[in-house]
Amino acid sequence: MTEIAFAFRCVLSSVLIGTTLAAAGEIPMSERRSGYDMMSADTKAMQDDDTANPASLWVLEGETLWSTKTTNNKSCADCHGDTAQSMKGIAARYPAFDTKLNKPIDLGQRINLCRAEHQNATPFAPESRELLALTAFVARQSRGSPIVQDDPKMQPAIAAGRALFEQRLGQLNLSCAQCHDDNWGKQLAGSTIPQAHPTGYPIYRLEWQSLGSLQRRLRNCLFGQRTELYAFDAPEMIALEAFLMWRARGMPMDAPGVRP
Amino acid sequence: MAKPLINVPAKAKRGEVIEIKTLISHVMETGFRHSNIGEFLPRDIITQLVCHYNGEEIFRADLFPAIAANPFITFHTVATESGMLTFEWTGDNGFSATGQANIAVVD
Amino acid sequence: MDQSRRELLTGAAAFAGGLLLVSARPADATPASMQAAIRNMLGDVEIGKGKVSLDIAPLVENGNAVPMTVAVESPMTATNYVKAIHVFNEKNPKPNVISIHLGPRAGKASISTRIRLADSQRVVAIAQMNDGSVWSDEVNVIVTLAACVEGL
Numbered sequence: 001m002t003e004i005a006f007a008f009r010c011v012l013s014s015v016l017i018g019t020t021l022a023a024a025g026e027i028p029m030s031e032r033r034s035g036y037d038m039m040s041a042d043t044k045a046m047q048d049d050d051t052a053n054p055a056s057l058w059v060l061e062g063e064t065l066w067s068t069k070t071t072n073n074k075s076c077a078d079c080h081g082d083t084a085q086s087m088k089g090i091a092a093r094y095p096a097f098d099t100k101l102n103k104p105i106d107l108g109q110r111i112n113l114c115r116a117e118h119q120n121a122t123p124f125a126p127e128s129r130e131l132l133a134l135t136a137f138v139a140r141q142s143r144g145s146p147i148v149q150d151d152p153k154m155q156p157a158i159a160a161g162r163a164l165f166e167q168r169l170g171q172l173n174l175s176c177a178q179c180h181d182d183n184w185g186k187q188l189a190g191s192t193i194p195q196a197h198p199t200g201y202p203i204y205r206l207e208w209q210s211l212g213s214l215q216r217r218l219r220n221c222l223f224g225q226r227t228e229l230y231a232f233d234a235p236e237m238i239a240l241e242a243f244l245m246w247r248a249r250g251m252p253m254d255a256p257g258v259r260p
Numbered sequence: 261m262a263k264p265l266i267n268v269p270a271k272a273k274r275g276e277v278i279e280i281k282t283l284i285s286h287v288m289e290t291g292f293r294h295s296n297i298g299e300f301l302p303r304d305i306i307t308q309l310v311c312h313y314n315g316e317e318i319f320r321a322d323l324f325p326a327i328a329a330n331p332f333i334t335f336h337t338v339a340t341e342s343g344m345l346t347f348e349w350t351g352d353n354g355f356s357a358t359g360q361a362n363i364a365v366v367d
Numbered sequence: 368m369d370q371s372r373r374e375l376l377t378g379a380a381a382f383a384g385g386l387l388l389v390s391a392r393p394a395d396a397t398p399a400s401m402q403a404a405i406r407n408m409l410g411d412v413e414i415g416k417g418k419v420s421l422d423i424a425p426l427v428e429n430g431n432a433v434p435m436t437v438a439v440e441s442p443m444t445a446t447n448y449v450k451a452i453h454v455f456n457e458k459n460p461k462p463n464v465i466s467i468h469l470g471p472r473a474g475k476a477s478i479s480t481r482i483r484l485a486d487s488q489r490v491v492a493i494a495q496m497n498d499g500s501v502w503s504d505e506v507n508v509i510v511t512l513a514a515c516v517e518g519l
Contacts, residue, residue: 277474277475278474290460290483292460313472316472318469318470318472318473319467319468319469319473320467320468320469321465321466321467321468321478321480322465322466322467322468323465324461324463324464324465325459325460325461325483326456326459326461326463326464326465326482326483326484327464327465327480327481327482327483328431328432328433328480328481328482328483329431329432331480331481332479332480332481333478333479333480334478334479334480335467335469335473335477335478335479336473336474336475336476336477336478337472337473337474338472338473338474340472
């Protein structure tokens with residue numbers, strides 16, 4: 001490489017780095033708003049009334065599954081007792097670091113690990129009705145609990161998630177941060193861009209006409225960026241989940257939410 | 261089969277108008293769509309919800325594909341006497357689901 | 368910043384492109400076919416304006432589940448009551464939305480549900496009274512769809 005070409009490259013990369021840094025405008029803690037706050041009155045009402053919230057159907061199913069005994073005659077309830085006590089605030093702390101696996105896992109993976117280790121049962125597939133139902137039932141117990149992401153062992157995953165969040169991706173060369181840090185509150189087509197705080201997962205998304213996990217939502221965003229989708233439960237997925245929960249630390253859970 | 265969610269006040273005064281809310285799991289596939297891989301998705305919807313109050317029909321709804329997935333329907337009735345409200349959803353492909361709720365009516 | 372904005376706009380255009388693809392589903396019901404469906408259901412009757420109130424937000428976030436309430440002014444007595452409430456739309460593939468059959472035991476002629484709207488359009492609610500008279504209300508609804516639509 002000639003010296004001129006090298007100098008040109010240096011200038012080019014500093015320009016690129018400059019724009020990347022400029023794009024990473026973190027939202028001050030006091031200005032954070034959940035997606036709920038940006039919804040129409042109708043959609044808020046749909047979430048607030050348990051008898052109208054379609055996610056209640058999954059919560060009800062999850063409640064049944066929770067006390068269903070598997071082949072070794074064990075149910076979730078046999079170990080965990082009264083969910084209102086034992087599961088309060090649990091969903092607000094996931095993803096969490098699993099010392100046995102020596103890696104972070106999200107709530108769905110935790111439920112499946114329990115099935116394998118304690119219930120002698122096969123894991124539920126990602127996004128299966130059963131897994132969403134159990135996740136919704138557990139997450140429901142955390143309504144109002146503040147999101148916590150303070151385990152030092154989670155730091156590498158949070159850092160990796162942040163890097164992914166700020167990384168330009170796909171055919172649109174667009175990062176998560178460009179929408180959700182820099183342009184929240186503005187319109188993208190007919191929709192208001194939210195700040196992307198995962199307070200309500202699993203959510204009943206009107207677009208899906210169904211309940212879905214944060215991973216499914218992330219895959220939708222990746223598709224919008226015209227990039228390759230991470231597989232369900234891929235390390236990138238868990239890292240992004242961990243970063244988003246850290247970014248939303250202290251905000252109250254409102255799961256299972258309704259979102260447009 | 262998922263249980264429907266039925267909300268009826270457990271107790272009401274005689275003559276009081278009460279609100280009844282129902283929610284049930286169903287895809288309500290319209291019959292106008294194709295899957296991601298281009299397969300035609302045939303219509304699969306709930307076509308009717310009927311409610312009886314102590315055996316007498318008090319409400320009937322005919323549903324079309326324009327009703328959202330996981331149908332939510334609310335209506336009213338006069339609390340006339342203590343007893344049971346029964347609900348029956350029927351639809352395409354032999355779909356059938358039932359639910360019930362008790363009500364105590366006081367003077 | 369300028370660059371990032373320009374790219375975001377490009378992105379928005381591409382997202383909007385995706386939107387067009389998704390909303391290109393058969394939108395067969397037309398104002399004429401809605402009128403035909405109404406005549407088919409009610410016969411050749413005179414439809415008065417009033418007594419019915421159709422409550423839908425004029426701007427909805429997603430056409431997949433639009434909350435809707437229809438209330439009809441009526442004493443709901445044995446001699447003066449609402450027999451049926453029908454809801455129609457003009458741009459979904461089919462004009463019928465829901466038909467409700469009720470009687471004096473309802474106490475109050477007011478029902479709610481959630482409906483699908485494939486596009487911005489007019490929605491009409493019609494009430495049939497026991498005396499044979501027919502009343503209606505209509506609302507023009509603008510439907511905006513979520514931008515990041517389902518890919519897989």
